[in-house]
Amino acid sequence: MKAAQKGSDVSATTTSREVKYRREFARQVEKICALAATEAEIADFFETDLDTLERWKAEHWEFQEAYNAGIDKANERVKRAIYHKAVGYTYEDVHFTVFRGMVIKTPFQKHIPPDTTACIFWLSNRLPNEWSRNPDSGPGDGNNAELLAELIEKLPN
Numbered sequence: 001m002k003a004a005q006k007g008s009d010v011s012a013t014t015t016s017r018e019v020k021y022r023r024e025f026a027r028q029v030e031k032i033c034a035l036a037a038t039e040a041e042i043a044d045f046f047e048t049d050l051d052t053l054e055r056w057k058a059e060h061w062e063f064q065e066a067y068n069a070g071i072d073k074a075n076e077r078v079k080r081a082i083y084h085k086a087v088g089y090t091y092e093d094v095h096f097t098v099f100r101g102m103v104i105k106t107p108f109q110k111h112i113p114p115d116t117t118a119c120i121f122w123l124s125n126r127l128p129n130e131w132s133r134n135p136d137s138g139p140g141d142g143n144n145a146e147l148l149a150e151l152i153e154k155l156p157n
Contacts, residue, residue: 119152
């Protein structure tokens with residue numbers, strides 16, 4: 001494979017040899033797609049080029065399905081993260097202190113409050129007719145900011 005120059009993005013445009021498709025590539029592509037790898041990074045992982053990657057997707061249904069399943073997993077993780085940022089969340093954490101030469105480990109719960117920007121993003125994408133950024137594009141009385149404040153107040157602490 002043509003090496004990428006230092007400091008540049010992964011280059012997957014040319015290869016010095018043709019990589020033959022193997023069935024285990026389907027399992028591997030699902031994992032790498034779930035980690036949000038780009039097309040160029042996937043081609044680099046398989047030591048091939050973008051054209052070969054596209055051909056594998058067209059010729060091998062199991063590769064295409066695994067590719068899509070991996071992308072779906074990454075998208076679901078992002079959806080959950082945006083949702084949790086929008087509504088707030090609590091998680092377990094540990095605080096370490098040193099007292100008289102001894103390390104003291106104190107578990108506690110940390111609460112991350114709802115994020116207004118994440119709320120607006122979520123609602124404008126999930127309910128575009130009610131939460132459009134363009135007031136001329138759908139129904140509504142333009143009072144969504146007050147409604148959002150009310151919704152946030154009703155969220156559990």
